[in-house]
Amino acid sequence: MTVKLEFLTQDQQEIDLAKRYWAMDEEGAYLERVGDLLPFREITQPGGVAKYVRQICRAYDENQVCPLCDQVLRINGRTEAKKTFQRSYHPCDDCQERQREEQEKRESAERAELEKQLAPYVAHVRSKTISYSDLTDDVVLILQAIDALIGPRLTQGTFSRIDCNELTPMGADDFIDRLYEQDVLEDDPTAARPEAYFLKDGTVWHKKSMVRYFLPPETSLGAGEEAFRVLLDREFSDAEALSNLWLDYAVTDVMRYLHYQCAVHNQTLEFEAIEKIEGTVRHGLRKYSVAQMWFIMWKVVRDAAALASRTYYNLEKAAATIPTKIRKQLEIADQGTGPRNDWSRPEPHIAGSLGMVFNSLFGLDEFSKGAKVIDLFTRLGDQGRGDAELHDLAAAFMKETLEGQRSLPALEAFAEMVRTGLSTEDALMKTIHRNPEFFR
Template structure:
């Protein structure tokens, strides 16, 4: 017999039934059909017999051997092997041992993770920021984030999902941007299990699941008063603001692209999407989001039509989208014509970042990229000019006081103003007239 029995009953009739049920010939064929084993006591149907036999014995398949050398349990006739083999699945004893080893390793990993997270937890609990010193793009993003999650920004904790209305498509990239810039902190004690893990002995974080928060200001702590420092910001970093707007505008176009692809059953591979994003970002240096929407609408429709041709597959047709967008941009550059009346679909949100950009700078989906970038560039130049004028005024006043000629200097300066010069030009003239007295 290829099955070894361990009886759980001492009833002779039941033991005989079990032996007849499992009886096999040398070819591994069962000798007794199930229909010939019933009725037996209350058992009337063959379907009930196997379940009853399992309560009377433990059957071990001697042809199905675990790596440890022990046979596997057989639950019924259908699971018995007809020839000798070594199984790749563990027996019950091995499975229990593996489970114990797995639990021990998980416990050790948790202990190691908690030990390595402890300094991080302590640091996050004590962190603070100088709100006045935060970069312009970070401040603008925090304003948009506040519009998305409210006072939870500093009072509670939030995740990427909580601020999904930050931008039209991939809001998480902007929350992650703040975290990587050191503006947002994370709270391991509030995080879901699995957010933090060990890799090569180092702690890693799944940022999309992390519980994030805005650390307090070094002077005013947390609250509405402290956050007001970020509301009244005088923006001046043209490069940072330009990059942030391009990131947002590209996100706005990609959302429209994904909607159109879904409409036409097109799937864009991740590598192809990166190429498309680069192309769209380049186009946004000149054109508006609305104009790029028109291009997207046209090329996705063309790709969908192409996929219906006998010599084109869906994948090949979709792969042409990046090149088609580039071609449309080149054509627009040559002709100077590109439709700009495309409207935002009802389900396609602006996002709180888009609202803040509109409130602060009057930017929307119809703002041409060249105009937006020029506006930011002029802001930077104005700031440089203001800085130069400030330094010139400081030098004028310092040297005037040092020479003890304040009245004469002020009269000369007033005369220049009356002649129609601006304040800055009057300062320059005053210094030029008295190079031996004033330094620029």
């Protein structure tokens, strides 16, 4: 017999039962069927025997040894016994227990090391402040759109990427990345689940999907309502930043529609094709509306699907024609009257909160033509510059007349101009031109 028994009972009947259960000939065949051992006390079914025997006796199979310590392995029932000698794949109970302990020790040491490395970082981000008025227009607009989704968690608590999923029709990843890379958003390791941060080759890494983000407090106003008003009351004037953000956003709105059309027509786009299309779409959006681009996407995917059904073509080949077909459609559009602009947004396809912010601030939507959008932002920029110039002019006027002790006659002259019905700007200009003596 190659199974060694260790009895946990002194009851002779039980010992006999275990011996009969494990008894085998030299070939390893069991001498009795399990059913022949029954009934034994309250056990009447063969299914209950192995469990009962396990409770009264430990069985070690001399044909199986632990790969780590060479001890014979404990087995639970007849089917686990081997007929010939072999080294087991899995370690014995003692070795498994030791491995578990070592693993736990290693993990807790890693945890301690991770926390040690994270501590100064946590202290740094938690004490950080930023000047909200120094943030660029595109950043402020994105923050307004995030605020519309998550409210006070932006400044008072923390949030994850998934919370911002409805920022655009294609999620929020690119926009969160942008704010994080520009040090506008920070991550708080203490607010994330423990597995979000880990050590790799001695450095700290994080899993983006598990990270908790927040907007640091304003440098002089803190984290309250008043600070956030600086963002909400922003007067937008950076034409380039706004135009680029509109294009970035509009590309997501077009690409979401393209992916939807591809799914409908069973077309799969390669990663390179998607990148190429994004570039072409962005270029097209400088002139056309999102809805016009949808129409082009609809036409091109439908044509590719038709092509796929022809002889000598297959789905893959047909899908590969999509990027060029889009470019071709834009060339045709440029020579004609432009694609139709009455294409509607599919039911489940959202505009996203960034789209809603563009709409409420500037009245833009999927039907706004790119050329007009860029024109609108350019005019806004010019106006902003004009305001700044007027500001400088007014400051110089006050300073010079005050220093020259001519404040009163200067104010009287200015008031006179205002009384004639001139705007502040015109009144100021005329006062300066007509009274050069104030500025000597």
